[in-house]
Amino acid sequence: MIKKIKTKEKRITKDTTLKTVLEIKGAEEILLKHNMPCMRCPMAAMEMEFLKVGDIAVHYGLDLKKLLEELNALMKK
Numbered sequence: 001m002i003k004k005i006k007t008k009e010k011r012i013t014k015d016t017t018l019k020t021v022l023e024i025k026g027a028e029e030i031l032l033k034h035n036m037p038c039m040r041c042p043m044a045a046m047e048m049e050f051l052k053v054g055d056i057a058v059h060y061g062l063d064l065k066k067l068l069e070e071l072n073a074l075m076k077k
Helices: 029-034 053-060 065-076
Strands: none
Touching: 029 053, 029 065
16 A cells, blocks of 8 residues: 655645655655656755756656656555
């Protein structure tokens, strides 16, 4: 069973930080599936509370709409 997020946010948006997203069980797999480079970057570990999903997606050319759909689907389970 997938655990809901620990934070008070009810849905993931482009302004949600990477730190918050990673509190969702299963989110890391989705981020890796979308080739989010921050998951493998040593510098990201120091910046996760400031990195926003939308900014990362735009910077690296990721499909933000699809990414948000999949992350939010995890929260409904």
